Amino acid sequence: MPFDIDIPSQELQTLYDALPDVVFFIKDMQGRYTHCNLTLMRRLGRKQRGDVLGKTAVEVFPQRFGDSYQQQDLRVLRGETIENQLEVHLFPNRMPGWALTFKRPVMQDGAIVGLIGISRDLGQPDNRHSTFPRLMNVVDHMQAHHGENLRITALAELAGLSVAQLERHFRRVFQLTPQQLLTKLRIETAMRLLRDEDSIASIGQACGFADQSAFTRQFKATVGMTPRDYRAVSRATRPHRLPSARD
Structure with missing residues (x-):
């Protein structure tokens, strides 16, 4: 019989801490980070989560990236879901690289209370595939x-x-x-x-x-x-x- 498991956001953050090629985040209705994984911290050059939590994308990213991410956040907080968005991101050495971004609203009692998302680095092509x-x-x-x-x-x-x-x-x-x-x-x-x-x-x-x-x-x-x-x-x-x- 199917059943639902409500996974605490802290558990999700811990899980995504183990994935170096995935950025994970949760934000509130003001677009402020409430959770982020170690990958995001490292790419921002921050040593502690406290350096990111409570801030918006505009406050932690270079302006040219932060403005774009914040506009995305506003769309999601109005109810839009962003799936498989191809983007140029900053990688750990501050070099630009390609990633796929997913963002969706977080719902509580039928109302949007924030957003959750990941950005996954675009990996190497599978050159062993038959095609x-x-x-x-x-x-x-x-x-x-x-x-x-x-x-x-x-x-x-x-x-x-x-x-x-x-x-x-x-x-x-x-x-x-x-x-x-x-x-x-x-x-x-x-x-x-x-x-x-x-x-x-x-x-x-x-x-x-x-x-x-x-x-x-x-x-x-x-x-x-x-x-x-x-x-x-x-x-x-x-x-x-x-x-x-x-x-």
Whole structure:
């Protein structure tokens, strides 16, 4: 007979302390941390949980990241669930890297009282999977043509798979859907091009976005800042290398 187990939040925090590639957090209605795991503390360069608890994302992250995370929190606290959001995060050495974020409201007596979430580092592709060589043909095609309008049906045909099979195997091998991997390739290219002098509109077009508005929306949702702000930051700091789909 099915039954419910109410796991205390403190137990969840202890459990996630053991996972170095996962950030775990619980926040109250003001977006303040009430729980966080050791991974989050270490990535923020904090030695004690007390340095994080009671603060908002804006107070503990660099502004360009904190503002974006806080906007996400507000959406979740209004009832939205965020699933499998591909994002650029700060890793332990302060280098940027890719992660998948999940956030959902915490309910009590039918009302939202906070939010709970995790961000999981994007792992290495499973190159031992039987479909890996065929999928890499698709990835190579994406890399060569990511500025074009790529159709999922054409990519599936290239791999000799149905669309459903392509989606399933991509998730298994890359932890991403084909569309997410294409977005990743486009954003990585945009981040490199933004260090040069080309206009933001032309960079967006070269990376396969319909117009500058679509480019700005996707870039901000993924990187946490607009292309214009990223260009200013990247010129003020030493450029970092992001891992590619082959890494």
